[in-house]
Amino acid sequence: MNDNETTDQGTNRALVPASGDGHDLLPASLITGVDQFENPGLPPHVHRAADDDPAAAKRAERQVATMFGLSMLGTLVFIVSYFAVPDEATFFFPGIGIAKTQNVVLGLSLGFAIFFIGIGAVHWAKTLMSDEEIVEERHEQASTAEERAKAVAVVSAGVASTQLPRRPLIKYSLGGALGLFALPLGLQVAGSLGPVNVEELKHTIWDPKDNGGKPIRLMRDPEMTPIRFDEVTNGSVFHVMPETLQKYIDEGKHVLEAKAKAAVILIRLDPDLIKVQKAKDWGIDGVVAYSKICTHVGCAVGLYEQQTHHLLCPCHQSTFDLTEDCAVIFGPAKRPLPQLKITVDDAGYLVAPQGFAEPVGPSFWERAR
């Protein structure tokens, strides 16, 4: 089969090498009578110092033994320092800084213990072991035609003995059984990997329904203390969680799941800078709250540039403009950060009277449905 392929080249095919001599597909070494250089054969073997000079060989032996000796020394240092160096010791490592003594000493001693075995072995191989190159013949990877014919005969005989070609009923029922038996396994994995609740993706714990219909106080993250409106000075930034999170913290359950969608950033800027009326209306006197979860892939949009009023996501550098209702002005995100409407309650604390008007965080297939 392989032979056929090679002989067919350039004869039956529509494509031939440009030179048209058919040699193109033969190894250069097989083409005779062509203007080509001859392979000069292996270069003469050059003796090393240790091959001829017993003193050099002895020197090499000593060098190798020294390396192995250094390795043993490293092992010894490791064992001693494992017990001798206290856990909390640190020292100043020039060029690196304060380092944990134990890690440095153990690492260096272990490293040298291992490294010198390698260096010794390689040095031994290069100086003392024979460096005369050996030539091993290669053989064509493919089996011979006879071997192939024999294999085909054996397999055909085996297949014939199963009577499979004559028994379509077995053939197709076996195919069906083999094709289907993986389904239960696949179903078990796919069906049981996780509860799927796509609607949950659209919901955050800022929904007043979670708070008995009452507006939800904005709390400092992670202190969970309420924020008074008059504490929010111009240019300041607050990382905010809803009052409703406390319930999750107290129960010690699903805290991170709740936080993953509820994180909010609260910023005060000059109200005249805000160009969108809705953004002004949903804030109070320049105090505005936006979802801190990036609409790209969901990192926390944690960098606020006070001078430009830009919010920047440190993961993929999506840039949101606070003066434009957090519209994306650069980067891979498409949608603006959702705004959280806030007001002040009777006690002077900031509250959110309604949840987010749209799903927060990264896009998903059913998001707009």
Added chain:
Amino acid sequence: MSTINETRPADALRAGDRQADERASSTKPLGGIAGWMDDRLGGAKGVSFLAKKVFPDHWSFMLGEIAMYSMIVCLLTGAFLTFWFVPSATQVVYDGSYVPLQGVTMSDAYRSTLAISFDIRGGLLIRQIHHWAALIFVVSVFVHMARVFFTGAFRKPREINWVFGTILSLLACVEGFAGYSLPDDLLSGTGIRAMNGFMQSAPIIGSYMSYFIFGGAFPGEAIIPRLYSAHVLLIPAILVGLFTAHILLVFLHKHTQFPGPGRTNKNVVGYPLLPVYIAKAGGFFFIVFGVIALISAVVTINPIWAYGPYDPSPITAGSQPDWYMGFADGALRLLPGFLEFVSWGNFTWSMNIFPGSLVLLPVMWTIIGAYPFVESWVTGDKREHHLLDRPRNAPTRTAIGIAGISMYVVLFLAAGNDLMAIKLHLSINDITQTLRVLFFVAPPVAFWITKRICLSLQRADRQKVLHGRETGTIWRYADGRFEEVHAPLTPEERWVLVQHESREPLQLTSAKDANGVDSPIARKEQLRAKFSNFYFRDRVAPPTPSELEAAHHEHDHGSAPDGAHEAIEAAGAGRERETIKADKQLD
């Protein structure tokens, strides 16, 4: 009946049988445990075959060895780490010896990683060796791949091994990602958060994928144990299995070798496994392991205690994945946001995320895995190749490789656009825009430059063969002119520069068959002819002996015109190839 009698008991010797002590002495070299083993396994046949196995020498062949050894270091140190690491997202309050985090609520995974770093003696060292070895593993896999690609070592009969290697490299990246996500620190947790976004970006099934993988809402408590079983069981099993097959195929095919005197496509020239390669390659394992340990002793990697436990709300500036995921992260930074749209039916298509997150890796690795088959189809070359190409002698392949790498580098740089902006005081927007343009511009430019460099290097090789090597000796002639003396190459030196074949493009014989009807083969092959032309159109043929003769005459006679080579050839055919230096002295 007659075989048993008193004169010859059953255990008596027949003529030619050897005494028991004779047999013992003949098997003496394989006595003791080795003999016991061989009695049961018959391994001696294989040992003599293996011990004599020849491996060729070249520094670049050690790249794959580094990959192999750093993987073994990972397996070893990884097994150690499982003794102390707790793969659980259960929230606990830290009470270990690292003061700044005492009293902080964190996952058990993060707490146990802190314990490994601070409370388990030598634990930090093992952790750092594990992480450094993983980085070095992935680096060496990629560099090894580049070596195999640029030298054409993937050609028949090694295409299968190239595909194995391709899968191995992808698994190495996934394994690394799963591994560095396990400590559940703020940085890696942010990576998991982004992964959740990637899953959600898939059309139709995205939300389901996210819920399946996280076992409910992000982050949940399932992801850490799931990543753990993938990281310590599932992927390593495939990795080790494929790696074993990878090595077995190297043994089966015998290692490729670089062209050189005495080296042909039909032999392999080098040193035997026993003792030279056992010592060299075995020793190299210790060197790799030792160097990784030394690095881990003095260079901190992934100081998770400085990041804090994962929490979806805080974030650090300069959040980046480990280097091998950088290119995918870069792709996400370059994709512009306007690609997201909402279609009829109010379905959201996250085309600003999906191509860079879920499509890029499979597509990239499919292209890499398919390359040997594409090249062999284009070139029509179905022969076995055991001699490596010098990259310059395959200009188009080398240029394709560099173009691909340039694309990769653009994506990789994009993953550091924020750091570049800060360190170089540039606008991040300008950097990003530039990289967006470069993603499309850099590959063709890199292709063109690389191909030109390859062709120039081939011409330089030709020059060197025809006119000798520059000696640095300047001669002044009687007439006052100066010239640098060129020394001729030895046949061994020359062979490396002239041994390669220079292939020509395939041409269509005829688009019509004997009856004047359009040949279907020809139509099919037209495309192939075009590709073949693209591969081989620009070629520099290796010098021939007659060209060398002609060049010598040129030197002899001062200034022979270029076209006169043929005429001079006959006259100089029988002459010894005297040194050019000697010629000059005659002048």
